[in-house]
Amino acid sequence: MGGLAAAVAAQGDGARVVLAEKAPTCGGAFALAGGYVWTVPTLDLYQTIVPQGDAALGRMLVDDFEEAVDWLREQGARFGPRREGLFAHGVGRGYRLEPDPVSAGIAPLIAAFERAGGRLSCEAPARQLLLDEETGRVVGARLGGPRGPRTVRCGAVVLATGGFQGDVELLTRYVSPWADRLFLRASSTSTGDGLRMALAAGAAGSRGLQAFYGHLLPAPPARIDPATFRTVALYYSPESVALNLHGERFFDESMADELTTQALARQPEARGFLVFDEACYREHVLRPHLPDGPVHDPLVVIPAAGGVVLRADSLADLAAALSAHGVPPRVAQATLESYDAAIAAGAPERLTVPRRKRLHRLHRPPFYAIPVQPAITFTHGGVRVDTACRALDRDGRPVPGLYVAGVDAGGIFYEGYVGGLAASLVTGLRAGIHAARVA
Numbered sequence: 001m002g003g004l005a006a007a008v009a010a011q012g013d014g015a016r017v018v019l020a021e022k023a024p025t026c027g028g029a030f031a032l033a034g035g036y037v038w039t040v041p042t043l044d045l046y047q048t049i050v051p052q053g054d055a056a057l058g059r060m061l062v063d064d065f066e067e068a069v070d071w072l073r074e075q076g077a078r079f080g081p082r083r084e085g086l087f088a089h090g091v092g093r094g095y096r097l098e099p100d101p102v103s104a105g106i107a108p109l110i111a112a113f114e115r116a117g118g119r120l121s122c123e124a125p126a127r128q129l130l131l132d133e134e135t136g137r138v139v140g141a142r143l144g145g146p147r148g149p150r151t152v153r154c155g156a157v158v159l160a161t162g163g164f165q166g167d168v169e170l171l172t173r174y175v176s177p178w179a180d181r182l183f184l185r186a187s188s189t190s191t192g193d194g195l196r197m198a199l200a201a202g203a204a205g206s207r208g209l210q211a212f213y214g215h216l217l218p219a220p221p222a223r224i225d226p227a228t229f230r231t232v233a234l235y236y237s238p239e240s241v242a243l244n245l246h247g248e249r250f251f252d253e254s255m256a257d258e259l260t261t262q263a264l265a266r267q268p269e270a271r272g273f274l275v276f277d278e279a280c281y282r283e284h285v286l287r288p289h290l291p292d293g294p295v296h297d298p299l300v301v302i303p304a305a306g307g308v309v310l311r312a313d314s315l316a317d318l319a320a321a322l323s324a325h326g327v328p329p330r331v332a333q334a335t336l337e338s339y340d341a342a343i344a345a346g347a348p349e350r351l352t353v354p355r356r357k358r359l360h361r362l363h364r365p366p367f368y369a370i371p372v373q374p375a376i377t378f379t380h381g382g383v384r385v386d387t388a389c390r391a392l393d394r395d396g397r398p399v400p401g402l403y404v405a406g407v408d409a410g411g412i413f414y415e416g417y418v419g420g421l422a423a424s425l426v427t428g429l430r431a432g433i434h435a436a437r438v439a
């Protein structure tokens with residue numbers, strides 16, 4: 001989304017553009033997405049959900065959103081009706097690319113790009129930026145791939161390589177010592193190339209390099225692939241009680257699935273368990289994740305994917321079943337019983353890890369526990385940028401000729417999240433327009 005939007009926007013401002021894609025086809029995570037192009041309608045809401053985000057970038061996202069969607073529509077993208085109550089605690093608004101992001105978003109953008117004379121090179125990974133030795137200006141890029149190395153000289157470069165979630169080494173450095181246990185719920189080609197090239201050209205890393213967006217997925221032996229990315233995701237985790245391998249609660253799991261996912265990524269072996277009772281299962285788990293979305297019953301879809309759902313008639317028996325997964329049963333039982341006692345007494349603030357919302361008891365059998373593992377969709381940190389999407393150095397000065405779009409542009413999200421496609425679209429447009437001006 002970031003790269004395509006930047007390329008077409010730059011053409012609109014008169015630039016000639018080479019679009020280099022690492023994979024055999026163009027699309028990245030955009031092609032795997034649910035297709036909801038959405039964000040929150042006000043800066044206040046952005047700051048409530050992403051309190052540590054860069055406020056200037058947050059304002060850009062909120063202010064540019066509707067116009068950016070109109071622009072995408074003008075390029076031939078096809079959207080369903082406007083939707084309210086999306087994600088982010090039900091305060092998100094936006095549109096869904098229909099019937100799917102590939103035919104309704106990616107294909108029209110590629111067609112617009114080619115109509116304007118653009119050249120799309122697939123299997124052409126950017127490997128290195130070319131710098132003018134005297135001025136430090138970015139003046140081109142070296143591309144690799146099966147057709148051999150190639151050098152493109154140009155007036156400006158926009159990096160839009162989609163983040164570093166596909167690179168275990170960078171994830172271990174920035175995100176978690178257990179990074180090799182995280183599932184990758186994204187395209188495997190986003191391996192931090194943009195961040196590495198930008199740092200080598202003198203840009204700085206943004207804040208929040210440890211933060212990411214993701215969801216909990218069933219732990220191995222579950223088989224996870226792009227077809228199950230959305231059907232088996234445990235979006236309902238805020239309704240449950242989350243335990244780590246020690247049998248303890250480690251985070252206020254009632255806040256948001258993406259926040260529990262990040263907290264679990266830093267727990268021992270990045271492995272945990274979601275626990276709920278029959279009442280919670282019927283009233284809260286079996287509810288659609290989105291207002292008009294499908295319900296995926298975990299008791300059906302998780303075993304079908306090879307994953308595990310433990311079931312028992314008492315908390316003591318559930319704790320005993322958890323011991324087969326390496327959890328000390330006495331600790332697990334004590335954690336679950338004291339959780340239920342605190343909720344029953346109306347005193348969730350007295351828990352060692354207080355719970356603020358979704359105060360569901362654990363008292364109606366049967367009880368369920370699902371072994372889970374965090375999955376990373378995209379990294380929140382990246383290259384430091386300003387609102388013209390210029391790459392900035394440590395002193396906040398622009399690296400001349402270098403622009404950044406999409407997930408590579410860090411600081412918009414920081415643990416909290418308000419719409420990845422929207423952020424990539426908005427930064428893509430700004431990066432493309434500003435890059436075209438200097439080029």
Ligand SMILES: Cc1cc2nc3c(=O)[nH]c(=O)nc-3n(C[C@H](O)[C@H](O)[C@H](O)COP(=O)(O)OP(=O)(O)OC[C@H]3O[C@@H](n4cnc5c(N)ncnc54)[C@H](O)[C@@H]3O)c2cc1C
Binds near residue numbers: 029036124190422
């Ligand atoms: C299962 C799933 C569901 C999602 N659903 C939604 C949703 O409904 N709504 C939403 O807002 N967001 C959603 N997202 C997130 C959204 O898809 C991403 O935030 C968005 O696509 C990021 O855009 P991008 O341009 O930064 O990266 P991408 O769309 O991933 O594109 C990056 C591209 O760069 C290429 N690349 C990498 N390295 C190089 C290199 N060295 N040289 C050249 N090319 C390179 C990659 O191959 C890729 O094609 C979802 C993601 C997933 C995985």
